[in-house]
Amino acid sequence: MRTALITGITGQDGSYLAELLLAKGYRVVGIVRRSSTTPYERIAHLVDKVELVSADLLDQTSLMDAMAEVKPDEIYNLAAQSFVATSWTQPVLTGEFTATGVTRMLEAMRRTVPRSRFYQASSSEMFGLVQETPQRESTPFYPRSPYGVAKLYGHWITVNYRESFGLYAVSGILFNHESPRRGLEFVTRKITDGVARIKLGRATELRLGNLEARRDWGFAGDYVDAMWRMLQQETPGDYVIGTGETFSVRQFLEEAFGHVDLDWREFVKQDERFMRPAEVDLLVSDPAKAARELGWRPTVPFKGLVQMMVDADLARHRAAKGVG
Ligand code: NDP
Ligand code: GDR
Numbered sequence: 001m002r003t004a005l006i007t008g009i010t011g012q013d014g015s016y017l018a019e020l021l022l023a024k025g026y027r028v029v030g031i032v033r034r035s036s037t038t039p040y041e042r043i044a045h046l047v048d049k050v051e052l053v054s055a056d057l058l059d060q061t062s063l064m065d066a067m068a069e070v071k072p073d074e075i076y077n078l079a080a081q082s083f084v085a086t087s088w089t090q091p092v093l094t095g096e097f098t099a100t101g102v103t104r105m106l107e108a109m110r111r112t113v114p115r116s117r118f119y120q121a122s123s124s125e126m127f128g129l130v131q132e133t134p135q136r137e138s139t140p141f142y143p144r145s146p147y148g149v150a151k152l153y154g155h156w157i158t159v160n161y162r163e164s165f166g167l168y169a170v171s172g173i174l175f176n177h178e179s180p181r182r183g184l185e186f187v188t189r190k191i192t193d194g195v196a197r198i199k200l201g202r203a204t205e206l207r208l209g210n211l212e213a214r215r216d217w218g219f220a221g222d223y224v225d226a227m228w229r230m231l232q233q234e235t236p237g238d239y240v241i242g243t244g245e246t247f248s249v250r251q252f253l254e255e256a257f258g259h260v261d262l263d264w265r266e267f268v269k270q271d272e273r274f275m276r277p278a279e280v281d282l283l284v285s286d287p288a289k290a291a292r293e294l295g296w297r298p299t300v301p302f303k304g305l306v307q308m309m310v311d312a313d314l315a316r317h318r319a320a321k322g323v324g
Helices: 012-023 041-046 060-070 091-112 146-165 187-199 220-230 249-259 288-294 302-321
Strands: 003-007 027-032 051-054 074-077 117-123 168-174 206-208 239-241 268-270
Touching (some): 012 027, 012 041, 027 060, 051 060, 060 091, 091 117, 091 146, 117 220, 146 168, 168 220, 187 206, 187 249, 187 302, 249 302
Parallel strands (some): 074 117, 168 239, 206 268
């Protein structure tokens, strides 16, 4: 039985990845950080199937102890301060989690389980200001937020440890991926939750920032499968993962409100508070290398993703109040 260690198991991707690896027969161990509450909502259905160990990306010793104890065959580093907007208000902490945290993970692995395989959750935010479209592994990086800068550090330290120490370490450059488990502050989930509230008469408006930004949105369940595939290759390498299609926030609104027969223009208000100091205008992937070498392809198209998320939020709100 192979053992996988996941940081960020309580997050969107961590929960889908844990499900995938359990289905493949892995022993799954998740790193959780100490908290005065236990907000394990996304993995509540897995609590008796996964093991949890306490450690923190800020604490080197705790990571080394966790790896020495668990002896993982595969390590998935998904933990991060992952919300771009917060990276301007907490830039130093974002660097500690999202950048230096990766070095702590790689150092822990190198010193305790050097033959393990390491996945780093890199991001299309590293492309930032458009240099080339579609964006592929060779596209130059130009991050536009403290988050993007921190992820770029995480990407290069992963490449560097592979080249310096011969570790099996890969960086997955994933474009936006969403699901009913997406955090409520991200634009897709904010919209689908807003649509459900408005449809059920529990809200009258939805306040958003830049509606012209374009993103390559896929389904998180597909993307965790790509992570796993990256660690099954003979030679470690870095891969872009996305759908190859791009849509604006405005198009997302049209689709989401349209799904419940509402006109988004009657409810959406633009609000300066949600505009960013620097924006990433256009993201669209070229996932050809992943298709060729990993045999990976996305299975949920844009429309299906939006509808899945709206339907899930409608069901959740109806169940919460028992009406609607
Ligand atoms: P989430 O925000 O849903 O989850 C983040 C996870 O990181 C949570 O489990 C959180 O734990 C954990 N975490 C944060 N700080 C620490 C810390 N100091 N020590 C231990 N754990 C910590 O993110 P996603 O699941 O959406 O994303 C997973 C990873 O992929 C992130 O690194 C993200 O930046 C990256 N990424 C995501 C993309 C996307 O579209 N979703 C695209 C590209 C990259 P807690 O529950 O305690 O807060
Ligand atoms: P992003 O996701 O920054 O791409 O990072 P987010 O959903 O936060 O923003 C997408 C785009 O929507 C615009 N936008 C708004 N965004 C939010 N959150 N709230 C709003 O009200 C709003 N109005 C407009 C934003 O300006 C932006 O252009 C996500 C995260 O998961 C990262 O961790 C990951 O690395 C990248 O995707 C790939």
